[in-house]
Amino acid sequence: MSPNQRLADFSAILKVKGLEGGLAFLNAQVPLRYTAVYRFAGLILKNVCLHDALGQPQLPFLSAVPLDKSLAHFVKPGRPFRTDDSSKDPRFAGHAYDGLLFSYHGTALLAPAGHMWGVLCHFDFAPVPLPDDAFAFLEDVAPVVASFAMDPHA
Numbered sequence: 001m002s003p004n005q006r007l008a009d010f011s012a013i014l015k016v017k018g019l020e021g022g023l024a025f026l027n028a029q030v031p032l033r034y035t036a037v038y039r040f041a042g043l044i045l046k047n048v049c050l051h052d053a054l055g056q057p058q059l060p061f062l063s064a065v066p067l068d069k070s071l072a073h074f075v076k077p078g079r080p081f082r083t084d085d086s087s088k089d090p091r092f093a094g095h096a097y098d099g100l101l102f103s104y105h106g107t108a109l110l111a112p113a114g115h116m117w118g119v120l121c122h123f124d125f126a127p128v129p130l131p132d133d134a135f136a137f138l139e140d141v142a143p144v145v146a147s148f149a150m151d152p153h154a
Contacts, residue, residue: 039118085127
């Protein structure tokens with residue numbers, strides 16, 4: 001399937017099944033357990049939608065995370081953040097999630113004015129590599145996710 005067709009399929013799923021359906025579609029294509037949208041709310045990162053491949057209830061500490069303790073603070077517009085195994089990544093030394101969250105692949109969600117509204121990410125509590133093409137698709141869908149998350153009725 002071509003990247004354009006995958007993007008069209010993703011957009012159609014968002015319209016029919018909403019953000020949860022869109023995240024489930026993204027998550028079904030990757031080996032990581034979670035796919036999520038988080039938004040910035042001052043110094044807190046709030047979960048907008050989270051898909052767990054195992055279908056378990058959401059862990060309470062994933063609902064709202066202090067920004068300085070989140071991995072989203074590593075994500076910047078035009079500068080996604082990826083790590084397959086944080087235990088081998090020197091950027092995690094002393095971080096709050098060091099030894100807890102091993103895989104994180106996030107990209108910025110931008111508001112229409114261009115500022116960062118939130119992040120779209122895949123993550124796991126085990127070291128799981130994410131293929132480059134899967135991350136490229138995450139980046140491709142980020143503008144569609146941002147638009148939908150900010151205004152699902154548009």
